[in-house]
Amino acid sequence: MAKNLKKYRNDFPILKQIVNDEPLIYFDNAATVQKPQAVIKAISHYYENDNANVHRGVHTLAERTTQQFEDVRQVVADFIHAKYSAEILFTKGTTESLNWVAQGFAQNRLKPGDEILISIMEHHSNLVPWQQVAQATGAKLVYIDITDDGQLDINDAKLKMTAKTKIVSLTQISNVLGSINPIKELTDMAHAVGAVVICDGAQSIPNMPVDVQELDVDFFAFSGHKMGAATGIGVLYGKSDYLNEMQPLEFGGEMIDFVEEQQSTFKDIPWKFEAGTPNIEGVISLGAIIHYLNEVGMANIQTHEQMLVTDLLPKLKAISGITVYGPIESKKRSGVISFNLEGLHPHDVATALDMQGIAVRAGHHCAQPLMKRMGVSSTVRISLYLYNTLEENQKFIDALIATKEFFKNGTI
Numbered sequence: 001m002a003k004n005l006k007k008y009r010n011d012f013p014i015l016k017q018i019v020n021d022e023p024l025i026y027f028d029n030a031a032t033v034q035k036p037q038a039v040i041k042a043i044s045h046y047y048e049n050d051n052a053n054v055h056r057g058v059h060t061l062a063e064r065t066t067q068q069f070e071d072v073r074q075v076v077a078d079f080i081h082a083k084y085s086a087e088i089l090f091t092k093g094t095t096e097s098l099n100w101v102a103q104g105f106a107q108n109r110l111k112p113g114d115e116i117l118i119s120i121m122e123h124h125s126n127l128v129p130w131q132q133v134a135q136a137t138g139a140k141l142v143y144i145d146i147t148d149d150g151q152l153d154i155n156d157a158k159l160k161m162t163a164k165t166k167i168v169s170l171t172q173i174s175n176v177l178g179s180i181n182p183i184k185e186l187t188d189m190a191h192a193v194g195a196v197v198i199c200d201g202a203q204s205i206p207n208m209p210v211d212v213q214e215l216d217v218d219f220f221a222f223s224g225h226k227m228g229a230a231t232g233i234g235v236l237y238g239k240s241d242y243l244n245e246m247q248p249l250e251f252g253g254e255m256i257d258f259v260e261e262q263q264s265t266f267k268d269i270p271w272k273f274e275a276g277t278p279n280i281e282g283v284i285s286l287g288a289i290i291h292y293l294n295e296v297g298m299a300n301i302q303t304h305e306q307m308l309v310t311d312l313l314p315k316l317k318a319i320s321g322i323t324v325y326g327p328i329e330s331k332k333r334s335g336v337i338s339f340n341l342e343g344l345h346p347h348d349v350a351t352a353l354d355m356q357g358i359a360v361r362a363g364h365h366c367a368q369p370l371m372k373r374m375g376v377s378s379t380v381r382i383s384l385y386l387y388n389t390l391e392e393n394q395k396f397i398d399a400l401i402a403t404k405e406f407f408k409n410g411t412i
Contacts, residue, residue, distance in 0.1 A: 005304050008296055009387040011036040022357025025392045030175050030336050030383035031361055033206055033228045035285075042288035043230060043281055053277055055254055069280060072287035073270070079290045080220065081211040082237055089243070089270045090278055093234035094202040095125040097221035098169070100236055100273065101198050102129035105219075105246040106167050109196075112138030115164040117195070119144040119152055119181075120373050121174045124366040126200045130169060139166070146373065150177040150326035157186060165195045172210075173203035176367045176381065177326035178309075178336035180204075187216050196242065202226055206385070207305055207334055209298040212237055224282060228289040233282025236273075243269045250275040301386045305335040308384045312393045313337070319401060325374060335384030338365070341400075344407055346380045352403040358396055 009015065012034045017024050026034060046068075052061035054069045070085075077085040091097045110116070116130050120143045134141040142165075145156045152170075161168070168190040172183050187197045198219040204210060205222040212220050219242065224233040238246065248255060248266065255275040257265040266272040293301070309330040317324055321342035327333040341349055350362035361381040364371045371377055382396070 005296065005300060005386055008036075009389070011038065011292075012387050013037060013040070015387060019357045019359070020355050025358040025388075025395060027382040027384065027388070027392075027396065028359045028361050029206075029385040029388075030203060030226075030365075030381065032225045032231070033385055034387070035228050035230075036289070036292055038292045039228055039230070039285050039288045043285050046281060046284045054280060055271070065280060068287070069278070069283050072283050072290075075287050075290050076235055079210075079294070080205075080235075080237060081213050083213060084240060086269050087237055087240055087243065089236040089238070089273050090283055091221075091234040091236050092232055092279070093223040093225070094200060094221045095234075097219075097234050097236035098126055098198070098200065099129045100249060101169075101219050101221070101238070101246070102133045104249050104273075105238075105242060106130075106196070107133045107136055108245075108247060110134075110137040110139040110166055113164065114139040114166040115142050115162070116140070116167045116169070117142050117144065117157075117160055117165050117190075118169050119146070119171070121146055121150075121152065121177060121179065121367065121370050122169075122171055123175050123200065123202070124368070125202075126169055126171060126198075127369065130167070140164075143369075144170075146177070146179075146370075149328050150174075151179050151332065152181045152186075154182070154185070158189065161189050161193055161195070163193055165190065165193050167198065168195045169198040169200070171200040171203065173207070173334045173336065174326070174367075174370075175203050175336060176338050176365050176370055176379065178333035178338075179327055180332060180334055183215050183217065191216070203334065203336065206293075206301075207298075208302045218242055224286045224289065227286075227293065230279075230282045230285040233279050233286050235286075240269065243273075246273075248273050248275065252276055254278075296386060304386055305384055306330060308388055308390065308393060309333060309335050309337070311390055312384075312397070315393070315397045316400075319397070319404070321404070325379060335388075336381065337383070338379040338381045340376060340379050341404060344404070346378045348407070349380045349400075349403055352406060353396075353399055356399040356402070358399055 052065045054066040074085040076088045145153045190197045196218045199217040201222040206227045220237040225231040252275045325338045346362035
């Protein structure tokens with residue numbers, strides 16, 4: 001672990017436990033990140049001191065909670081360098097954010113003959129909503145391919161980005177391959193043909209600095225729990241002009257301005273999208289984790305992750321019978337690494353590693369079209385974060401070798 005990050009590991013109480021008689025090694029960070037004590041404390045403090053609904057009451061607790069809630073909107077805007085806090089919408093997570101854009105914005109713009117461009121590496125959350133919109137509008141869903149080493153094929157993107165392309169929706173980092181996509185270059189290409197760009201930032205927002213104005217994306221979606229906030233809270237960033245055009249998908253309390261018997265008017269952005277009692281606890285936790293990550297430093301987190309990947313990748317590839325998917329060079333990938341061991345089912349590998357205290361993910365990772373493109377049904381996936389260490393890397397390699405020997409000879 002980078003020297004300046006060592007002190008932060010102790011902030012995560014869950015990492016201190018023993019699993020199957022071994023110290024826990026948590027390598028499933030692409031699924032969800034563990035919560036530091038600062039987040040746990042912020043949630044407890046809210047319920048112990050401030051619990052009230054927002055935007056409604058005039059009593060002290062309600063006003064205090066509303067102020068905290070709206071303060072976090074500005075904190076998020078600053079964190080991703082949005083121009084205005086009103087460009088920040090609170091959602092349940094990346095999936096809901098992308099569905100809001102697909103159904104509330106894109107579906108109203110598309111017509112038969114238009115094209116929606118995504119990549120074959122997309123998570124189902126950035127794929128299935130576009131299938132639904134294409135079916136509803138008559139638009140065509142087009143896929144950018146990947147190269148043999150698991151990077152997005154820029155040449156294929158250039159060929160498929162045409163005057164017919166109206167929507168381009170891409171992940172910044174693949175949740176399977178770990179590939180880091182050149183979003184700014186792709187955004188420039190898309191805008192040149194008049195397309196609107198949506199970016200899935202679920203895997204990038206915890207691990208690298210993000211500047212939505214520099215990227216010039218039109219929408220950016222991410223989940224709080226992958227950063228270390230509570231589950232059930234996410235963000236949709238959108239440029240103001242597009243958010244004003246976008247239609248809400250839920251109606252009722254909080255998003256209403258005036259209600260008459262036969263019609264209603266809605267509030268301005270961002271509130272017109274946030275119907276009902278929001279996930280106040282989640283928003284509070286999101287503010288807490290952003291303050292925490294700012295203290296650690298996003299550039300430091302990215303550097304630390306690259307150090308771990310540079311150390312682990314060659315050790316992993318040195319194991320005979322292993323196939324590692326994604327970019328060969330560590331500088332072109334994040335800390336998400338998928339692999340398979342010859343002759344072993346990924347679930348068996350994951351179970352054997354769990355017996356040794358190591359938490360990994362096995363399956364199709366909500367990316368079945370990518371699995372088909374790769375010629376496999378599933379993989380084992382490890383994913384690293386700021387609290388992981390070089391020592392854990394080595395224990396993982398030793399455990400993987402022991403797993404291989406166990407299935408070969410019957411002993412670990």
